[in-house]
Amino acid sequence: MIEIKDLHKSYQMGSNSLHVLKGIDFNVEAGELVAIMGSSGSGKSTLLNILGMLDVADSGEYLLDGLPIKNLNETKAANYRNKFLGFIFQSFNLINYKTALENVALPLYYQGVGRKERQEKALKYLEQVGLKEWSHHLPSELSGGQKQRVAVARAMAAEPKVLLADELTGALDSTTSYEIMDLIQKINDLGNTILVVTHEDDIAHMCKRIVHLKDGVIVEDKKIEQVRASQYVQ
Amino acid sequence: MFSRDTWREIFVTIRKNKLRTFLSGFTVSLGILIFITLFGMGNGLVNTFDEFFSQDATNVIYVFPGRTSIPYKGYKSNRTIEFDNSDLKDIEETFPMFVEYISPRIFRTATTTYGEESNDYTTIGVDWGQQFAEKTIIMQGRYINQRDVEERTRNAVIGRLVEVDLFNGRNAIGKFIDIGGSVFKVVGVFQDEGGDNEERQIYIPYTTRQLIEKNTDKINQIVIQFKPELGYTGAVALEKNLVRFLKDKKFISPDDQNGFFVRNVAENLKQNQDFAGVLQLIVSVVAFGTIIAGIIGISNIMVYVVKERTKEIGIRKAIGATPKRVIGSILLESIFITTVSGFTGMLIGIGVLKWIGNTLKEDYFITNPYISTGVAIFATIILIFFGALAGYIPARRAARIKPIVALRNE
Structure with missing residues (x-):
């Protein structure tokens, strides 16, 4: 699903150049649930941004479902993001004046899906994350866990090829974190490819594979025995 | 771009952001309202002026007798000049064409x-x-x-x-x-x-x-x-010839300014019209300034609005909004708000002028203040246009920001 070869990225910090990614080689198959781990400054967020087409690499190859991702203009990047990728952020990033339902329906709006179909689909995904009854509430009326569920539903709504989650439990307490991970696991069980960036060990171990990043290179890449989050959830 | 969905999206945004909508709409309404009221009052002032100076016919020359101040052809100075019936007849016979x-x-x-x-x-x-x-x-x-x-x-x-x-x-x-x-x-x-x-x-x-x-x-x-066909130049020429003729007939020195006096209404009218023109110009400058102030006001608000929405723009881009759609929706929203509030302000302004009517005539010399529909609509459209432009520039910049940067904006 994702093929990355010799990816380099450096940031210009005044006169110094900060080499953040120093040649990443990395493949993800369809249906995988991968945790990308590393301390801050290891380059994991940068990698995720490049994978998410929110940022561009200096050199290297990036194929998404066989499609080379390079030299994208803003419009094309936006279209690819809309079609191929779903984002889940640490700070939820819901639009605060839109209801849960409207937030979930927004990616479909940008896909040009008709209003009625949008609402039906959005409701379906809200139901999947267990928030059907909350569909007409504003984000301010929801708890942190509920907001993240809405964000997951939104990421799912466009039916992307890959879900990218950036510290998706970073702003949540551990119980809620497990609930969200339980949801992520269930989505993965349905065959969705998911990448999770985290620095929390327990969260990483709820994935099926852990990729360790240190100082811009992959130091460890191993498949693990998945810890099911459902056992922590009542 | 103009589908029903786009409009629905815009209406939702407008409805859910009442303060923002109110602020930008209010600025535009107020700008247009002040412009129209001011411009109308200025026209009212000019009306008063016109009325004041146009009670009598404008194609009239008055001749008043005086006293000579220069001795001439054997006559001493300080001689009283009198007109009689023969002068009427002579003028009529000398200037039959005029x-x-x-x-x-x-x-x-x-x-x-x-x-x-x-x-x-x-x-x-x-x-x-x-x-x-x-x-x-x-x-x-x-x-x-x-x-x-x-x-x-x-x-x-x-x-x-x-x-x-x-x-x-x-x-x-x-x-x-x-x-x-x-x-x-x-x-x-x-x-x-x-x-x-x-x-x-x-x-x-x-x-x-x-x-x-x-x-x-x-x-x-x-x-x-x-004859009215003479116009201003003809009137001035007639006056000149008339003075020469009367001075000759009454034995008054060509240099004597006091033998008799002539008041040419056409000439006065010209001066008065020039004065009214200057008045109109001042009013226009003030009104233009109001429009500029309105444009600056709406620009400020648009810059603020886009700044406030930077994060939202980032979210929208991350989930697949193209820059075009981001700019389009911000622009359409601002045009919609400025158009509705602009024309509301315009109608209120025209209403205010109607309501004032002639009540300020006695104390403030404002007669029948009005603004022509063309000028009112033109000013409104100008404000809408610049409101849109003021929204476009920051919107374009915001749409260019990388989503990752916009998302970090708290």
Whole structure:
């Protein structure tokens, strides 16, 4: 699903150049649930941004479902993001004046899906994350866990090829974190490819594979025995 | 871009962000409202000005007698100049191409009596053409006519307020009044836009006045109404020739400015129109300034609005909004708000002007303030256009920001 070869990225910090990614080689198959781990400054967020087409690499190859991702203009990047990728952020990033339902329906709006179909689909995904009854509430009326569920539903709504989650439990307490991970696991069980960036060990171990990043290179890449989050959830 | 979905999305955004919508709409409304009120008031001021200076016909030259100040051709200075009937005839014969009517005016104040009521009024001996120079409007009966002048009849035309004073509102036509010891029959009642003073005057044939005064042929003033086709330049030329002719006839030095005086209404009118033009210009500059202030106001708000929405723009981009759609929706939203509020402000402004009407005429010299629909709509569209432009520039910049940067914006 994702093929990355010799990816380099450096940031210009005044006169110094900060080499953040120093040649990443990395493949993800369809249906995988991968945790990308590393301390801050290891380059994991940068990698995720490049994978998410929110940022561009200096050199290297990036194929998404066989499609080379390079030299994208803003419009094309936006279209690819809309079609191929779903984002889940640490700070939820819901639009605060839109209801849960409207937030979930927004990616479909940008896909040009008709209003009625949008609402039906959005409701379906809200139901999947267990928030059907909350569909007409504003984000301010929801708890942190509920907001993240809405964000997951939104990421799912466009039916992307890959879900990218950036510290998706970073702003949540551990119980809620497990609930969200339980949801992520269930989505993965349905065959969705998911990448999770985290620095929390327990969260990483709820994935099926852990990729360790240190100082811009992959130091460890191993498949693990998945810890099911459902056992922590009542 | 203009699908129903786009509009629905915009309406939702507008409805959910009431303060923002109110602020930008209010700025535009207020700007247009102030512009229209100000511009209308300015027009009202110009109206007052026009009204003030256009009570009398504009194609009139008045000639007043004076005293010479320079000795000339054997005559000493300080000689009193008088006009008589022959001057009327000579002017008419010398300038037949220019003169439409010519009339003398002989002013006398006389005690006028009807029954028990008595009062002092200015009586003016005139020729029948005088009616047109003063824009005298006959309410009842008729004006002095040619027969009155030729046959020296004792007919009089009295002002509206003379009738009010002497007849207590009863009809004066056909009644006989005593003017300074002579009996006149009232043949007409007139009104005059010139005001109360002019409506307390009495017109009689100048020939009758001369007959009463021992059959003299002296007259006070000469009123010449020239043909309107002459225009301003023609009027100035006529005035020049007339002065030369009269100076020659009355043996007044060409350099003597005091032998008689000429007032050319056309020339005054030109100056007054120039003055009114300057007034209009000042009003326009002020109104233009208001529009500029409005544009700056809406620009500020648009910059703030886009700044406030930077994160939202980042979210929208991350989930697949293209820059075009981001700019499009911000732009459409701002155009929608400015259009609705702009035209609301415009209608309120026009309403305010209607409501003011003539209430400010007495104290503030503002008559019938108005703004032409074209100017109002033009100003509104200008404001909408610049409101949109002011929204476009920051929106374009915001849409170019990388989503990752916009998302970090808290």
